[in-house]
Amino acid sequence: MNKNTLFAHTTTGYKHIQMDLANEDSVDLWQNDPYQIIAIADGHGARECFRSEVGSSLAVDVAIQNLKLFAQTVDKYDLDHVLQNEEDREALIRSLIQDIVDNWNQYVYADIQAFPIREEEYQRAQTLSSIYQKGMYLTNIYGTTLLSALITENYILILQQGDGVCICVDQNGFLYQPMPDDALCIRNITTSLCDKDASRRMRYVWIDRRQADPVAIMIASDGIDKSFQDLIHLQAFFGELCLEIKDLDQEKIQSYFAHLLPEISKRGSKDDTSLAGWIDPSKIEAVKKELEHYVQVAHNMDRLKSAENRLHHEKNAKKHFDMEKGKLESRVQKIEKEIEALQEEKIELRKNLDALEMLHSKQVNACKDAQHSLDEANGRFVRSLMSLEEQKKEEQ
Template identity: 30%
Template sequence: MAVTAPTRWRTGTASVRGAAHRRNGMPNQDAVRATRCPDHTPLILALADGHGSARCFRSHCGARLAVGVAHLARSQLHEPVGLSQVKRWAEEQLPRELVRQWRRRVERHLAREPFTANELAPLDAAGRRALAANPFLAYGTTLLMVIAAPAFILYLQLGDGDILTVAANGGIERPIAKDPRLIANETTSLCSPQAWEEMRVTFQALAGTPPGLILAATDGYANSFRDEAGFQQVARDLWEMIRSGGWDDIEEQLPDWLQEATEQGSGDDITVGLLAERTDPRRPDAAPRLERDAEPNERATPTETA
């Protein structure tokens, strides 16, 4: 779809290495990236959570490849077509293209860096057979994706993690409902043989006011709270801070809040991406600050966790 009016979104991202991962010497297996297309619209936010199991020993690489691939979608968003065509592309073509491009990048990475004896040593016979049958398994990762444009917002999810929207009145919604198939540590993944069929897509045409805030997070964040209500309250609190002019404070303190969450809660890596409607009338056309791919963060932070 051709986009001419600038979207007025602020973006912020943060990623911290899980407390348990630090103790075990494991890397941050999450990745995040926010990119604005040429002419400043639309904006694409992508998060990925590498599985980190013994068989998925390169999942931190797989996550970084996934957020890079997600941003290839920008090349499809400048054609002068209507919303119905964009919706059809998002539901029918985008999932297959994401999987295809991710696999291509994994194959290139593996060609440059074949599996080493040290990487394979922890695997039992069954694990080696599984990897021989499906080498993408070593790079297994989830993917969360949001595309925000003036006329629509697109949400895509594969695997666990959370996307919440906050309306101007503070109402919380999940544009993509929780997948009942994801129990305990089970999750759908880009390494699955037909991963495109597992992707869930929600397309929202914007007839009125867009959400005031979109929060996307890997599952380590929600798992740090006692219940869903506690997690949703974080999104509501962030929106209240933004409305009160506290965006700069959020950008500064978000890594610390996530660090405290992993230390007191899940122990997992935690990555968050925020899209907030720009409401400051003094800077209506100011470009939002974009973050680079987040690296493991060693600073300390707050939130009411389990």
């Protein structure tokens, strides 16, 4: 196993697989002691950029070729002292960037000449179709980002145009992003190699390894970057990555990424995912505890988030319970009032019933008295008739 581990892998995004679309990312690496180069390019997914997978492949090839030539030229002409001077270094690296952009544009036009744009491709461009047919802005068709790194014995040079992420691990196990942000890269909007000001806007970082020597450099397309909710989880991912591959050979690393990248895409961004890196396994071992700390912090955050979600769920459940309890208590109070009203009505009805029963009893007694009086009257009437009959008989 080499002293340093170099890797570069890409996979078609989960969404692209579902839609039967090509992988628009390209990755590659090159190593020949004392140089190592890694490069990633992410072709734009817009309909107007219908050859972006070709554009990303050309970008990776151009970057590796020019970075290789740059490193060889610095060594051949002993230009290390030039790199030590900030102003001279700026001029030298800007010249390299200009060559990369110019070469990419040349390769794009060579591809168009070799493979003329077909009518069905123009139709895919929709609103820009008429502009393309006039031969204008043709490099847009191949639009892509670029992120690459050159690692030499004395220095490291990282170049970036567009989105994506670069993570370094220093000798103390601290993970950091060396590349300054691009204010024009917002959400799904990114700068590109096809921009007219690409050579001016391309960012770079130069690291003097004699002053600050990283133990790992990892670059990734935004399909990786956007798969993690925050920087802490992204750093934990890269920290754990270093720990898991530091002792693997190339065959096992290939198998590792063949399983990992599709899962990241499926669970995260759904986009094409690409990852390349350079690590020093022996130095990674020395900062193992620090890297494990990043992983532990992310795990603790996940557990805290899970606990917060459960608490939020329980609060909502309690709120719902309290609302239902309030509704039931209101119904109970209403029913109790109805029962109380019914009891009062029952008492009132009982009083009325008692009064009616008393009145009925009086009426019954009155009827009995009247009947008695009637019976007495009938008796007297009968006796009177009988007396009259007897008088008549006596008179006769």
